[in-house]
Amino acid sequence: MEQEEQQMSIITLVEKQKRGKHRYNIFLNEEYAFSVHEDILIKHRLVKGESVDLQDMERIIQDEEQNNAYMKALRAIGRRPHSSSELKRKLKESGYEPPIIEWVIEKLASQNYLNDEEFAKMWTDSRIISQKKGRNLVRQELQQKGIDKELVKHAMENINQEDEIAGAMKLAQTKWKQTSGELFDKKRKTAAFLMRRGYTGAVVTKVLGQLSSEPSEDDFEIHDDSFDD
Numbered sequence: 001m002e003q004e005e006q007q008m009s010i011i012t013l014v015e016k017q018k019r020g021k022h023r024y025n026i027f028l029n030e031e032y033a034f035s036v037h038e039d040i041l042i043k044h045r046l047v048k049g050e051s052v053d054l055q056d057m058e059r060i061i062q063d064e065e066q067n068n069a070y071m072k073a074l075r076a077i078g079r080r081p082h083s084s085s086e087l088k089r090k091l092k093e094s095g096y097e098p099p100i101i102e103w104v105i106e107k108l109a110s111q112n113y114l115n116d117e118e119f120a121k122m123w124t125d126s127r128i129i130s131q132k133k134g135r136n137l138v139r140q141e142l143q144q145k146g147i148d149k150e151l152v153k154h155a156m157e158n159i160n161q162e163d164e165i166a167g168a169m170k171l172a173q174t175k176w177k178q179t180s181g182e183l184f185d186k187k188r189k190t191a192a193f194l195m196r197r198g199y200t201g202a203v204v205t206k207v208l209g210q211l212s213s214e215p216s217e218d219d220f221e222i223h224d225d226s227f228d229d
Helices: 002-007 038-043 054-079 084-093 098-110 116-130 135-144 149-157 161-178 183-196 201-211
Strands: 009-016 023-028 031-037
Touching (some): 023 038, 031 038, 054 084, 116 135, 116 149, 116 161, 135 149, 161 183, 161 201, 183 201
8 A cells, every 4th residue: 555655646737838739748746757648638637636656657658659659640641641551661660669550550440541442542543544654563553552462453453444545645645756766666665665654565555556557456566574674
């Protein structure tokens, strides 16, 4: 009993920080002890006159750490969408422990702020339409972001082929105009350019067939392994 009394501390001051938005300094037994976010302050009812013991302190510190990680993750998502794997890596690089990271990921997923399936679709649509990249390159990017292979496969299956061909055609038209030489050279250089942008052989063949006055499907069929980067 005496040991428990010695471990108890009294909150003698709760002071709002001047610069830290929604943050408060907590003083125990007339001395500064720690600072917490407003949400943690309310959750643990940290008001003047309340007593806290060592177990209370441990829970407060853990909740504060979780809240800090959560707020950091929210700011990252606010700047741009992230995959779960990306967010885990960023939190790990910031020094958060695995249990804290998993808690944040699960909370964000439950709130639908984090959804790898939606992320894969959004990323694919953006790359195919806005950035005019082919599915091979988009697939590689999603894999690098740690998206599950089944979700990557699903995203590839749902690509609008007309959008992909339209993007390839626009790039090809520009490249074609900039390329000098005989017809075969123009086709070869334009095809190589499109393949580097991640377009499949089928898309490249179709686009070149539309660009050229000669039917390229018969004399210039492109395969995915025709060009090595």
